[in-house]
Amino acid sequence: MNEYINLTLENINEEHICCAIGDAKHQSGVASKKEWLKHKLKDGHVFRKLNARGKTFIEYEPIETAWVPISGKNYMYIYCLWVAGSFKGKGIGKELLEYAIHEAKEKGMNGICTLTSKKKKPFIGEKNFFFIMDFKL
Numbered sequence: 001m002n003e004y005i006n007l008t009l010e011n012i013n014e015e016h017i018c019c020a021i022g023d024a025k026h027q028s029g030v031a032s033k034k035e036w037l038k039h040k041l042k043d044g045h046v047f048r049k050l051n052a053r054g055k056t057f058i059e060y061e062p063i064e065t066a067w068v069p070i071s072g073k074n075y076m077y078i079y080c081l082w083v084a085g086s087f088k089g090k091g092i093g094k095e096l097l098e099y100a101i102h103e104a105k106e107k108g109m110n111g112i113c114t115l116t117s118k119k120k121k122p123f124i125g126e127k128n129f130f131f132i133m134d135f136k137l
Helices: 024-041 092-106 127-132
Strands: 004-006 046-050 056-062 075-083 111-114
Touching (some): 046 092, 056 092, 075 092, 092 111
Parallel strands (some): 075 111
Antiparallel strands (some): 004 046
């Protein structure tokens, strides 16, 4: 069973944020992202990651407070779902997405939405993965 961590105001300063800006040459970006996350956590933003060093995480929040040019009501918006490197093909992406789906259902939301592309890009998910997970256009 994989072990996951949700970032909180209590652990964010110590935890590695494993996103596209997580590499050493982008440390000022990492600090800025952590400050942004501290504010967004109060909006219901979730940053859930595998308890390991690597790009294995999902970020989402209610669409009403999402920082994207999409409007809607009562949906969860996925900013980014990323599983990279040696972590691919081990069911981690599915587990992360299922966690978000479960949370959206618990909160009585109508569903989850995200932006996709033919290929994975920072902040844009890979369309085929979401189709495999029964998402619709």
